[in-house]
Structures are given as C-alpha cells and as structure tokens.
Amino acid sequence: MNQSYVKTELSATLIKPLYLLLFVFFGSVISGFAQQTVPQPDQYILMEAPEMGEICKLPPTDINRNYFKKAEERYRKANDEVRSANFEINYVNSCSDGSEWPAEAQTAFEYAMGIWETYLQSEIPIRINASWIERDGNVLGSAGPTLVARPSNGEEDTWYTIAQASAMSGVDQLANNDFGEEHDININMNCNFDDWYFGTDANTPTGLIDFVTVVIHEIGHGIGFIGSMNAENGTSGSYGIGSNNWPFIYDRFAEDGLGNELLNTSEFPNPSVELYRALTGQRDGVYFNGIDARSVFGGQRIPLYAPPEWNGGSSYSHLDQSIFTQSQNLPSALMRPRIDRQFAIHSPGPVFCGMLSDWGWPLGSNCLELVGGESQIVISNETTEDGLNFGVANVGDRVERTVSFGNDVNSEDPLSYNITIDSDDFVVSPAGLASGNLEPGENVDVTIRYIPRNDRIHEGIARITHNANNAVSPISLNLTGESLREDEIARLEDNYPNPFNPTTTIPYVLPETSDVRLDIYNVSGQLVQTLVNSQQPEGRYNQPFEAGGLASGMYFYRLIVNDNVFVKRLLLVK
Structure with missing residues (x-):
C-alpha cells in the first residue's frame, strides 16, 4: 500500500514583510510516497x-x-x-x-x-x-x-x-x-x-x-x-x-x-x-x-x-x-x-x-x-486506571508499552489469562504471550505494540480475561496513541476558538523530542509574543494564548520545529 504525505520545509529566519509572511503561510509543497511495511504472518x-x-x-x-x-x-x-x-x-x-x-x-x-x-x-x-x-x-x-x-x-x-x-x-x-x-x-x-x-x-x-x-x-x-x-x-x-x-x-x-x-x-x-x-x-x-x-x-x-x-x-x-x-x-x-x-x-x-x-x-x-480456582491476579492500579498511552508516532513506527501482572504468591491455583485487543493498530508482541498460565508467585511482562497505519488518533481496549477470584473478568485497559504521516516533522492545528476574545488555544503535535519555537505575529509581520522557545518531548500540546492587550484583527502564529516552519492565522474580535 502506498501512503501519500505532504511536507513543508522553510528557513526559520524571521520574515517581517507581510507578503513574505503570507508566502510562508501557504508554503511550498513537496509530495511523495512511502511504502508501508506489512508484517509477515506467523509461519x-x-x-x-x-x-x-x-x-x-x-x-x-x-x-x-x-x-x-x-x-x-x-x-x-x-x-x-x-x-x-x-x-x-x-x-x-x-x-x-x-x-x-x-x-x-x-x-x-x-x-x-x-x-x-x-x-x-x-x-x-x-x-x-x-x-x-x-x-x-x-x-x-x-x-x-x-x-x-x-x-x-x-x-x-x-x-x-x-x-x-x-x-x-x-x-x-x-x-x-x-x-x-x-x-x-x-x-x-x-x-x-x-x-x-x-x-x-x-x-x-x-x-x-x-x-x-x-x-x-x-x-x-x-x-x-x-x-x-x-x-x-x-x-x-x-x-x-x-x-x-x-x-x-x-x-x-x-x-x-x-x-x-x-x-x-x-x-x-x-x-x-x-x-x-x-x-x-x-x-x-x-x-x-x-x-x-x-x-x-x-x-x-x-x-x-x-x-x-x-x-x-x-x-x-x-x-x-x-x-x-x-x-x-x-x-x-x-x-x-x-x-x-x-x-x-x-x-x-x-x-x-x-x-x-x-x-x-x-x-x-x-x-x-x-x-477459575483460588488464584489472585496482581496488576498495577495505575495501569488499570490510566490505561496505556503510546504518545505520538509516525505511520509505520512501532511504540511499545508493557503490562506487568502476576499470580499472587499466596494463591493456591494457577492463574489462566488471555489478552485480546479490539483495534488493529495495537498488538500483543510476541503473540504467544497473549494467553498463558501463571503458577502462584509467577509474573509476566506483556508487551503491547502500537503500529499506526494511518495518521489519526487511535484508541482501543485491551481486555485481560482471567480466572482469578479477586477481580472482575475481563480487566479492561484503555489504549491511546496518535500518529502523524510518515516522516512528518510536526503538525500545527487550527486554534480554538477562532475568532476568539481574549483567550484561545493553539494545538500542535510532535512525534519526537524537538527544538520548538511558537511565535505570534501581526499582519505587518511584527513579532507580538513568543509563547514557546524550548526543547520539548514528543506529545500533543495545547498552548494557551491570551491577547487581552492586543487590538482586534488578524494575527498569525508560526511554529518552528527543528528548522521546519508551519504558519496559521487567527482572528481576535473584541
């Protein structure tokens, strides 16, 4: 399967004239195709x-x-x-x-x-x-x-x-x-x-x-x-x-x-x-x-x-x-x-x-x-309450998280378990660990792998069916992950609300740790405010922007990630 993607790259040099700023906004588009790797089935x-x-x-x-x-x-x-x-x-x-x-x-x-x-x-x-x-x-x-x-x-x-x-x-x-x-x-x-x-x-x-x-x-x-x-x-x-x-x-x-x-x-x-x-x-x-x-x-x-x-x-x-x-x-x-x-x-x-x-x-x-017999499953409360967050990746990447659980040492019988996932973007790896038996005192680390196939937010549920007598079966774990297109450096999204008065939120997404700068410009290309200027780890960010001291009108926000430039506009109405 061929996956198309769009990538915009411009110099991070400050551009003041409005026509140059608008040029950055529309950008130059470089398109291409990337081959998605399909895992081979078990022999x-x-x-x-x-x-x-x-x-x-x-x-x-x-x-x-x-x-x-x-x-x-x-x-x-x-x-x-x-x-x-x-x-x-x-x-x-x-x-x-x-x-x-x-x-x-x-x-x-x-x-x-x-x-x-x-x-x-x-x-x-x-x-x-x-x-x-x-x-x-x-x-x-x-x-x-x-x-x-x-x-x-x-x-x-x-x-x-x-x-x-x-x-x-x-x-x-x-x-x-x-x-x-x-x-x-x-x-x-x-x-x-x-x-x-x-x-x-x-x-x-x-x-x-x-x-x-x-x-x-x-x-x-x-x-x-x-x-x-x-x-x-x-x-x-x-x-x-x-x-x-x-x-x-x-x-x-x-x-x-x-x-x-x-x-x-x-x-x-x-x-x-x-x-x-x-x-x-x-x-x-x-x-x-x-x-x-x-x-x-x-x-x-x-x-x-x-x-x-x-x-x-x-x-x-x-x-x-x-x-x-x-x-x-x-x-x-x-x-x-x-x-x-x-x-x-x-x-x-x-x-x-x-x-x-x-x-x-x-x-x-x-x-x-x-x-089921006299077995007791032991699993982290933090895992069951918060689930597993795989962060942000690119299409084709593999991100792994581990679920650790076991059979309590005081159990009298083996713990039988089976893990199923309702989304194709998350898999148990290796597949052989998806089910098994644990003697009293034994534990298992099960890897769940996030392999996004398209650029979107993915959600799933991992269900651990078991025979323990101390917890409801199945135990459900929420799985979340987000992916950008293959080789996409970052994604700058529309602010909300827009128009706004006086506060709005600017969302952007990073697939890896990056040097990030987020600036606000007026229509004359003048720098109004720098919101972010630091290194940030991968993830989704929602940066607030408070414009109480500014006049109504059109403004632009520019995101620079590792020398790659992304620009969008916002409207302040008082």
Missing part, C-alpha cells in the same frame, strides 16, 4: 485432518436421564459483550430423500454456536460446514476439523486443529490454503433420526435427544477434542498423522493408569502391542493429565473412554462414559461417547474448559470462570 504448516468418522460417531442411549443444564444466564440475555469468538456457518442439504435443513434445526444449531462464542476467544472467525445427511445406524452426528496446523507459537512437532491454530496465532491459517478448504470444521447431523428435540430451553421431553447438546458436542471435536491414537487393527496401537507422524496437542496429555505418557516411546513404541493394551484400558485405564483440567476435577486426572475392545469413533477421544454419568460429574458430561435421552447440557462444562486451557486454546470469559 505455519497445514495438512488434511483425519476422516471425521474416526473421531466421533455419537449414538444415543435408551436411558431417560432427566438432567438439564441451561446456558449461562448472561448468554440467554444475548449480551454481545461476553461473546469473544465468532462462528460462521454454511448449511448443506445432502439428505437422500431431498429434505432440507429444518428452520428449527438451524435455529438450534446457531444457538449452540452462540454458546461456544462465549467460551472461546478468537479474532479469526470459526467457519462450520454443516451437512443435513443420513448417518449410519443410530449415529446422531459426527464432526472433525477440516485441516490441522502447526502454528509457530504452538508446541514443537505437534498438530492443532485449524480453528485453534488461528485463534492462538491471530492469523487466519485457513486463508489461501493449498487444499481448497473454506471451513474449519465439518459437521454431519443425521437427517433420518426421528427423535430430535430442537428447542433451546434445555427442557428435553422424555424419549427425545437434545439437538443443541449434540451440536455443542460435535463443535467440541471440531475445535480440538481429538487425538491421533489408533488401534483399529486389533493387535497394535499407533499415533501421529502425516509423513512426520506428529501427534495432536490432545495426545501430549494422555497417560495410562500408571502415569506413563502414551507418547513415551521407551514405554510405548510406535506402533506397539504395549500401546494397544494401554488404549484398550488394560493398563488401568487412559487419562488426560492437564493442570487446569485436574484443578476442576478434584485434583485427579481425567478418565478417558477406553473400552476393552477398540471402538473407532468413540474410544480415546471422549470422556469415560461411566465416570461422567455419576451425578456429581454430569455438569462435565458433554463429551461422553453416548448421549442419553431427556438430557441437555448447554455448556462445555468445567472439565472440557480445563482441557482447552491445558492445550492452549485462548478462553472466553465463561470458560475462564469455570476453570
């Missing part, structure tokens, strides 16, 4: 995801559970301020009988997406391709990511879903991909199932399956509840996808019942019979061992579904059916491999939110509140 690697039927084949049970968990109250009030992610959907009609997506099913689907928008944090839209299609047997739905990615700020040699990679990096990793893919998630919903309940009130009648709950479940797989472990051949287990055989981030938290990591090749060669035995629960079960997930599960590891015979589409990439049917665990029962009738849970639940936090998903306020 990342993409590849196609596994077939989604291998991830989830969600069937119903014949049990009427009579359990209902509504969406959070503030979501039901449709408060857009708590929605920190944006889902987009494309409906596809693929039912062989020609039936199309029912309007009530679409309403329920979009309600489920809206719930997820309050639990996740992403500047990049999450795009879903939703098919109304027959599913095998009694399968309610299936889903998975379209692509997997390795963002530069993720774990080394690890795959993430395309939606999470975009959310983590702040870069739309789906854009311009070589696979022709336009969506982050594919979801199939069974058009031949007769017992759907499409209501959004979480009050599912006896014998029916809550459609919203199934959609929330399937989106859960699409955003990352997915592992690469496999034991289909019945004799050996394996993991990894692609020529490099990388695991998913989900896999990095998997252990057997004895505490052995499933990715430990000295314990579980890849492939091996030992891994098969682990995946089928023959080593005292399979568990997810993440700090944040454990913190909401009584400090215990999370049991995963590991039946004695491998069940593709159910084993491993789900929570244990039996453990999460127990009444105390039902609030986290969303990701079981089977769903009961007369059962509705319109929330990912605390365990799933903890898992999302463990594998690095930027969390929205609803998830952070569920993960």
Whole structure:
C-alpha cells in the first residue's frame, strides 16, 4: 500500500514583510510516497485432518436421564459483550430423500454456536460446514476439523486443529490454503433420526435427544477434542498423522493408569502391542493429565473412554462414559461417547474448559470462570486506571508499552489469562504471550505494540480475561496513541476558538523530542509574543494564548520545529 504525505520545509529566519509572511503561510509543497511495511504472518504448516468418522460417531442411549443444564444466564440475555469468538456457518442439504435443513434445526444449531462464542476467544472467525445427511445406524452426528496446523507459537512437532491454530496465532491459517478448504470444521447431523428435540430451553421431553447438546458436542471435536491414537487393527496401537507422524496437542496429555505418557516411546513404541493394551484400558485405564483440567476435577486426572475392545469413533477421544454419568460429574458430561435421552447440557462444562486451557486454546470469559480456582491476579492500579498511552508516532513506527501482572504468591491455583485487543493498530508482541498460565508467585511482562497505519488518533481496549477470584473478568485497559504521516516533522492545528476574545488555544503535535519555537505575529509581520522557545518531548500540546492587550484583527502564529516552519492565522474580535 502506498501512503501519500505532504511536507513543508522553510528557513526559520524571521520574515517581517507581510507578503513574505503570507508566502510562508501557504508554503511550498513537496509530495511523495512511502511504502508501508506489512508484517509477515506467523509461519505455519497445514495438512488434511483425519476422516471425521474416526473421531466421533455419537449414538444415543435408551436411558431417560432427566438432567438439564441451561446456558449461562448472561448468554440467554444475548449480551454481545461476553461473546469473544465468532462462528460462521454454511448449511448443506445432502439428505437422500431431498429434505432440507429444518428452520428449527438451524435455529438450534446457531444457538449452540452462540454458546461456544462465549467460551472461546478468537479474532479469526470459526467457519462450520454443516451437512443435513443420513448417518449410519443410530449415529446422531459426527464432526472433525477440516485441516490441522502447526502454528509457530504452538508446541514443537505437534498438530492443532485449524480453528485453534488461528485463534492462538491471530492469523487466519485457513486463508489461501493449498487444499481448497473454506471451513474449519465439518459437521454431519443425521437427517433420518426421528427423535430430535430442537428447542433451546434445555427442557428435553422424555424419549427425545437434545439437538443443541449434540451440536455443542460435535463443535467440541471440531475445535480440538481429538487425538491421533489408533488401534483399529486389533493387535497394535499407533499415533501421529502425516509423513512426520506428529501427534495432536490432545495426545501430549494422555497417560495410562500408571502415569506413563502414551507418547513415551521407551514405554510405548510406535506402533506397539504395549500401546494397544494401554488404549484398550488394560493398563488401568487412559487419562488426560492437564493442570487446569485436574484443578476442576478434584485434583485427579481425567478418565478417558477406553473400552476393552477398540471402538473407532468413540474410544480415546471422549470422556469415560461411566465416570461422567455419576451425578456429581454430569455438569462435565458433554463429551461422553453416548448421549442419553431427556438430557441437555448447554455448556462445555468445567472439565472440557480445563482441557482447552491445558492445550492452549485462548478462553472466553465463561470458560475462564469455570476453570477459575483460588488464584489472585496482581496488576498495577495505575495501569488499570490510566490505561496505556503510546504518545505520538509516525505511520509505520512501532511504540511499545508493557503490562506487568502476576499470580499472587499466596494463591493456591494457577492463574489462566488471555489478552485480546479490539483495534488493529495495537498488538500483543510476541503473540504467544497473549494467553498463558501463571503458577502462584509467577509474573509476566506483556508487551503491547502500537503500529499506526494511518495518521489519526487511535484508541482501543485491551481486555485481560482471567480466572482469578479477586477481580472482575475481563480487566479492561484503555489504549491511546496518535500518529502523524510518515516522516512528518510536526503538525500545527487550527486554534480554538477562532475568532476568539481574549483567550484561545493553539494545538500542535510532535512525534519526537524537538527544538520548538511558537511565535505570534501581526499582519505587518511584527513579532507580538513568543509563547514557546524550548526543547520539548514528543506529545500533543495545547498552548494557551491570551491577547487581552492586543487590538482586534488578524494575527498569525508560526511554529518552528527543528528548522521546519508551519504558519496559521487567527482572528481576535473584541
């Protein structure tokens, strides 16, 4: 992009005759163009995801559970301020009988997406391709990511879903991909199932399956509840996808019942019979061992579904059916491999939110509140009250300010945080510090960079979403900065009021520390008063001018900045 600019430069020598003064006022214009540097996106690697039927084949049970968990109250009030992610959907009609997506099913689907928008944090839209299609047997739905990615700020040699990679990096990793893919998630919903309940009130009648709950479940797989472990051949287990055989981030938290990591090749060669035995629960079960997930599960590891015979589409990439049917665990029962009738849970639940936090998903306020424990955020009162002022810069410059905060040394749990900014002119640098976890006593210095793209005053808000119990989440910081055109030495603005009597204000802006002189002249070119004659740091100045002893008429004010001259006129009317 080319950015035009205007620069006026004249000698600072005092010019007395009026016609010379007017010549200075109109100046000579030198115009040109400057190339704006566009930062390169984070480096990342993409590849196609596994077939989604291998991830989830969600069937119903014949049990009427009579359990209902509504969406959070503030979501039901449709408060857009708590929605920190944006889902987009494309409906596809693929039912062989020609039936199309029912309007009530679409309403329920979009309600489920809206719930997820309050639990996740992403500047990049999450795009879903939703098919109304027959599913095998009694399968309610299936889903998975379209692509997997390795963002530069993720774990080394690890795959993430395309939606999470975009959310983590702040870069739309789906854009311009070589696979022709336009969506982050594919979801199939069974058009031949007769017992759907499409209501959004979480009050599912006896014998029916809550459609919203199934959609929330399937989106859960699409955003990352997915592992690469496999034991289909019945004799050996394996993991990894692609020529490099990388695991998913989900896999990095998997252990057997004895505490052995499933990715430990000295314990579980890849492939091996030992891994098969682990995946089928023959080593005292399979568990997810993440700090944040454990913190909401009584400090215990999370049991995963590991039946004695491998069940593709159910084993491993789900929570244990039996453990999460127990009444105390039902609030986290969303990701079981089977769903009961007369059962509705319109929330990912605390365990799933903890898992999302463990594998690095930027969390929205609803998830952070569920993960929250006995942590206390410590941040400067001056920072929260005054925000961050980046002063004045030129287009293309980079100005940095630091936000320092931490988890109080007396906290009992880790502090999870996520920072989002609602303006493209301010960014967290590096992007990897935009979210994280802090142990008690740990602190972090987060740099926010101001990179103005045009010449104006910029404002934004940085929101620190957190799980601390001593402060409202999110904490909002006002961000302000002002920029001049590239290479513009200073800017002299119109005085106000004008006409005036007897006092007016003369505003001017400096992008760097400069030698400054501000004078008032009459129409004869005679110096009337010197208002400023000193070195001044960068910033915006509002210089008062009191003209009580002067006669009515036209006057001129001249600003000299490092030998560059700027002139404007003002009118005194008594």
